[in-house]
Amino acid sequence: MILPFQTPAQIDAAIPTVTAHLAANRLLGYPTETVYGLGSAPTVPALDALSTLKGRAPGKPFLLLVSGRPMAERWGLVFTPSARALSSAFWPGPLTLVLRGGEGHLPEELRGREGGIAVRHTSHRAVERLVVTSDRPLTSTSANRPGGPTAPGPDRLVELFRDAVDEGLLLVLDGGVLGNVPPSTLVDCTGPVPRLVREGAIPRGELRRAAGRFAP
Secondary structure, eight states: OEEEOSSHHHHHHHHHHHHHHHHTTOEEEEEOSSSEEEEOOSSHHHHHHHHHHHTOOTTOOOEEEESSHHHHHHTTEEOOHHHHHHHHHHOSSSEEEEEEEOTTTSOGGGBOTTSOEEEEEOOOHHHHHHHHHHTSOEEEEESSOTTSOOOSSHHHHHHHTHHHHHTTSEEEEEOOOOOOOOOOEEEEOSSSSOEEEEOOSSOHHHHHHHHGGGOO
């Protein structure tokens, strides 16, 4: 199924259906401020289904979309001084932070090899509203096959994952066709000194201009 997800009326109409779909541990294809993503509720069964759909290598975790620092902290994630400074400067927006914590709140399958969980407050207004309304994080990974390009829009996403759509496992939100936008910038904030893992939509220089000594 594809649901329109662009105007306020379309977003309002879609959210109850999407919330029920995610609560059943089924999967979602949706736009973000960078690329189209695939996601799920933060549960072990949903993560297993998402890994199978994506063909993801074992042990490679997914990130979480949250509605802001208060939600992340409610789910047990820990903000270092650098994480607080960077999130204050760039959230909502294309900045992913790897944070400690989450034990007993989030599945260990979300945790990377170095012990952190990747989190972003998306600036895509419709997806942000979905996360706020459902009051729980949404997992996220790029909507592509391993090694292939990301789907620029809902039609290509359906082509890539047609069986899952036909089976009712994957619900796709039509947010239009996205431009060629870099992925989010990724900063590891699990230690005392932040580490730039991936320079994406926000360059290192911009991080340093906004957060000073708290930037990588």
